[in-house]
Amino acid sequence: MAAETVETVGTPGTGTPVLELRDVAVHFGGLKAVDGITMALHPGLIYGIIGPNGSGKSTLIGAVTRLTALTRGEMLFDGEPFQGVSPSKLASLRVARTFQTVRLLPDLDVRANIQLGADARRTAAADDAPKPTWWSKVRGDGASPAVADAIGRTRLEGFEGYYPSEMSYGTQRRVEIARAIAMDPKLLLLDEPTAGMNKTERAEISKLLREMRSEGLCQLLVEHDVQMMIDTCDYVFAMNSGRVIAEGSPREVVQNPLVQEAYLGRKWREHA
Amino acid sequence: MSSFYDSNLVLIQATLTGLVLALSVQVPLRMGVFSFAGAGSYGIGAYLAAILVLKQDAPALVAIALTVVFAAFVGLLLGLVIFRLNGLYLAMATVAFDLIISVIANNGGTLTGGATGLYGVITDFTMPTMLVLTLVALFLVALSERGRTGRRVDAVRDDPELAASTGIKVRRYRLVAFVVSGALGGLAGAMNVLVRSTVGPLDIGFGLIVLALTMIIVGGSRSWKGAVIGAIIFTWLPDLLTVIGDWQELVYGVMVAAAAIFLPRGIHGVVVDVKKWVQRTRRDREGVPAVALQDEGDRPTSLEEAVQQAESVDRPAGPPVARLATHSEVK
Numbered sequence: 001m002a003a004e005t006v007e008t009v010g011t012p013g014t015g016t017p018v019l020e021l022r023d024v025a026v027h028f029g030g031l032k033a034v035d036g037i038t039m040a041l042h043p044g045l046i047y048g049i050i051g052p053n054g055s056g057k058s059t060l061i062g063a064v065t066r067l068t069a070l071t072r073g074e075m076l077f078d079g080e081p082f083q084g085v086s087p088s089k090l091a092s093l094r095v096a097r098t099f100q101t102v103r104l105l106p107d108l109d110v111r112a113n114i115q116l117g118a119d120a121r122r123t124a125a126a127d128d129a130p131k132p133t134w135w136s137k138v139r140g141d142g143a144s145p146a147v148a149d150a151i152g153r154t155r156l157e158g159f160e161g162y163y164p165s166e167m168s169y170g171t172q173r174r175v176e177i178a179r180a181i182a183m184d185p186k187l188l189l190l191d192e193p194t195a196g197m198n199k200t201e202r203a204e205i206s207k208l209l210r211e212m213r214s215e216g217l218c219q220l221l222v223e224h225d226v227q228m229m230i231d232t233c234d235y236v237f238a239m240n241s242g243r244v245i246a247e248g249s250p251r252e253v254v255q256n257p258l259v260q261e262a263y264l265g266r267k268w269r270e271h272a
Numbered sequence: 273m274s275s276f277y278d279s280n281l282v283l284i285q286a287t288l289t290g291l292v293l294a295l296s297v298q299v300p301l302r303m304g305v306f307s308f309a310g311a312g313s314y315g316i317g318a319y320l321a322a323i324l325v326l327k328q329d330a331p332a333l334v335a336i337a338l339t340v341v342f343a344a345f346v347g348l349l350l351g352l353v354i355f356r357l358n359g360l361y362l363a364m365a366t367v368a369f370d371l372i373i374s375v376i377a378n379n380g381g382t383l384t385g386g387a388t389g390l391y392g393v394i395t396d397f398t399m400p401t402m403l404v405l406t407l408v409a410l411f412l413v414a415l416s417e418r419g420r421t422g423r424r425v426d427a428v429r430d431d432p433e434l435a436a437s438t439g440i441k442v443r444r445y446r447l448v449a450f451v452v453s454g455a456l457g458g459l460a461g462a463m464n465v466l467v468r469s470t471v472g473p474l475d476i477g478f479g480l481i482v483l484a485l486t487m488i489i490v491g492g493s494r495s496w497k498g499a500v501i502g503a504i505i506f507t508w509l510p511d512l513l514t515v516i517g518d519w520q521e522l523v524y525g526v527m528v529a530a531a532a533i534f535l536p537r538g539i540h541g542v543v544v545d546v547k548k549w550v551q552r553t554r555r556d557r558e559g560v561p562a563v564a565l566q567d568e569g570d571r572p573t574s575l576e577e578a579v580q581q582a583e584s585v586d587r588p589a590g591p592p593v594a595r596l597a598t599h600s601e602v603k
Contacts, residue, residue: 065437091439103434105426107494116423120439166552183438 016079017042018187018218019064024073025242026056026063033059035242036073041187046209046219048229048250051239052263057222058100060239061191064220065097066090077187091120096185100192100222102172104164110175111147111160117182118146150178153208170197177205181212188212188219194228206232226254238262283507285399288406289464291503293480294487295413296456298499300449301488302417304429306363307450308481309350312370313343313457314464315476319377321462322390322471332397332466336405339462340455347454351447370481378473389472390465397466409459414496490531492540501539 017040026034034056041047049057062068064075066087075083077093085093096117104113121144151157154174164172173196180188190209194202202225209219209232223229229236229250236253238246240262246253253259277284296310320339324330330338354365377384384390416425427435428445435442465471487506492498509527513520535542 067433067436086441087433087436088439088441091437097437099434103431105423105430105434107426107430108423112423115420116427116438119420119423161551161555163548179438 015042017076018078019220020076020079021064022074022076024060024063024075025071026059026068027071032242034063037239037242037244039237039244039247041218041220043186043218044213044216045234046213046221046232048221048223048233048236049239050223050226050229050236050253050259050263055239055262056242057239058191059242061097061189061220061222064189065095091183094184094186095189096180096183096187097189098173098176098180098191098193100195102164102169102176102196104172104175104179106164108163109160110156110162110164110167110178111151113164113175114147114150114156114178114182115144117150117179118144120183121146146182146184150182153181153211154178155204170201173197174201174205177208186218188217190219190221190223192222192224194223194225202228203231230254281399283511285402285464285467287503287507288402289460289467290483290487290507291499292406292409292456292460292463294484294491294499294503295409295496296453296460297481297484298488298493298496299413299416299456300453301493302429303425303445303449304432305355305446305449306359307366307453308363308485309347309366309369309450310453310457310460310484311476311478311480312366312373313347313454314461314480315370315373315377316343316346316454317458317461318465318471318476319380319384319390319461320458322393322465323383325393325395325466326390332395332401335395335466336459336462340458343458343461344451344455347450347452347457348447350454351450355443355446355450367478367481370478374473374477377476385472387473389470389475391470393465393469393471395466397463399467402463402467405459405463409456410496410500413456413499417495486528488538490528490535490538492538492544494537494544495540497543498538498540 019039019041021037021039024034024037025032037056037060039047049060051057059068063070066083066085070083073083074081077095082090082093105116108116151160154177156171156174156178159167159171159175164175167175173193177190177193180190193209194205197205206228209221213219213234221229221233223232233250236247236250237244238253238256238259240258245258245262246256248256293310293314296313297308300307300310317339320342321335324335324338325332350366350369354362357365377389378387380386416422424435424440424445427438427440428442432442435445461471461476464475483506487502488499489502490505491500491502510520510524513523516523531538537544
């Protein structure tokens, strides 16, 4: 499946990176949650971050999405520094994200939840939809093609009228991903997108992410599931205690003794 | 009809002002802003409209327009000062604002008429004008619940972080809540004084907060329909309950408490739930959509092919510990 791309890794892209982090650090008092991360993410590749709980993965995502302030370092999007922009401005730069826990609006059905993502697109990139009149905007019943597209890609056909509480956790997660896709992102940040999904659903999501990669989307995936990582990612960073302890192709990283130690403990390595 | 209208004109007018007042508290609540400043804005509206009419001989519509703009402006200033507060603290700050308005009304000397208030506010304000103004306000609020704005308001209330990540300027929405609340409160107050021709400190006190909250809690806090339901019930109910004499306060209290306990989203919430239930039942009869099936092309058609596919997946040749964590091997 992903085998053909795995061989090409180790060369994490060329040209201007979509996202570049230079010595990024987030300290909470004495706690160095993220401590000097440098990475460059290029279009058309899927990057992964693995690491045990508390290794700083989510804090890093929080820093990139501007919800957490940097202690030091620099962040560039398309070559432009963006550590000063507001979280809401980030959407107009076409950065989309999903959250570690499902965050859908309970009072909106699937279509409206996804439309929330497409709404951001109207203010940001040129939408391929015809410009809505103010009346259709307030009525809001003309779901944009972006929504239909996102529903199709995440295989949510038939669920359009469902409310979040009426669906399984895995399906809810797919709605979250659909919402992010509907924003037509250049950079997609996925915080454990397949947690709570069954095997078939995981394979589906992996396939979807690879499909979007071929369209030039840059993706950063925080993931616990090693198999998902191997199947999906081109390049993986392993984090521990706020630092990158290993990076490279998924296989290299997974086999790295330091990573195994951080992830599974010394005992396991000796056992192996 | 006509005799009903004539004998209940006061109640009909009270329903309209009550509705606009309820909306002035509901709009911020719908955005997750626990502001009761609408009651204070009502006070500002009532006094300012009365002063404009009495001292400046302003026509009704001019008085109302100036009042609404001024109350919205005060709402903006208030918002700028306290929008960083949240929940209970925000609620307390806005209650304090309401009390300050009451104190000013009580101690405003000849301008506000002190404890006796202002009276003799006679203008050309008519019932049709009042109805039109109320409907316009209601229509605008109803629009804000639909489409893109409606979704965004939902997001700002339920999950500000998510809202920001989809490009919504949460802070601006919250400020707008204060401004709209101010305008609606001002409108309600101005209309009330113009139909009743009098206003005093007792008319704008803490009781307004209770009244507005009761209306939207029982009616439903998520939609203008809830405010309409609540405004009708709590304007007409006390009047209907007079037949039971001394017990009416108790019955009133029990009804409100029961609604808060058993109908947490108000009467309108029940209607919405029933609608969803009907929708769900109909859907279930039609069958649940198939979940995440793989492409037919990907699916193995024979056992050999399945084995081949499984083997072609690139797996780590590393130590078994790494494989322990892989998902596909956990059966």
